[in-house]
Amino acid sequence: MLSVGIAMIQGARHEHGQAVQQAAEELGLEIEIIYLREQDDVSNELDCIILPGGESTTMRLVSTNHNVLPAIFDWIKENPEKKVLGTCAGAILLSNPGDGIEPFIQTGISRNAWGRQRMSFEAEIDVDLHVKEPDLESKPLSQLPLDKDDHRPLVVRTGDHDGFEGSFNGVFIRAPRFDSESCTDQVIAKLGEEVVGVKSGNILALTFHPELTGDAFFHRWLLQNES
Ligand code: GLN
Secondary structure, eight states: OEEEEEEOSSSSOHHHHHHHHHHHHHHTOOEEEEEEOSGGGOOTTOSEEEEOOSOHHHHHHHHHHHTHHHHHHHHHHHOTTSEEEEETHHHHHHHOOOTTOOOSSOSOEETTTTOSGGGOEEEEEEEOOOOOOOOTTTSOGGGSOOOTTSOOOOOOOOSOOSSTTEEEEEEESSOOEEOGGGOOSEEEEEETTEEEEEEETTEEEESSOGGGTTOOHHHHHHHSSOO
């Protein structure tokens, strides 16, 4: 049983819970989701952590009550062999943890750099990351879990997702932008020439929201052994 921690500070948290559950079913794995609300929830029992999107400034503020962010940052430092997935505001926190903490990815990031909320968009992005295919034979799509409204998530498959050089439906919501010029991390996702996903060791930082697509590709990466 894998233990998946999701930072419950603010933002798109529940959707990540659904996506990682879907990924687990697709891979035939058992998981337990631990919602990280205060520092004591962040333990070495966790196998991986998700830092959702939302508002990074709000997250920093809210976190001061229960110190969950500093605990997560310590955990990341102490567990380099474990996986971390940061999306959107989560990517901002990984690039710029603040309080003098060394960045977890080296690529600089600018907040809200596509413009205001109404400039949010969807676009097909190119992905270069090796991820296990879903074991759809044992779990047909019709058996994917229902969400809280009893809806079955739409599985958007825009390309060949069996590993390298696939495409993915990128959902960018008041998204940040990586500094593509100064990027020294491994680039794993691009929107045209623009870097939108980077990997540093076992840490993946994405400026878009994979948890809103119904496609659990990046969540399968989080659960698989291979980096
Ligand atoms: N605009 C947010 C921030 O600056 C990020 C947006 C998101 O996570 N969708 O933190």
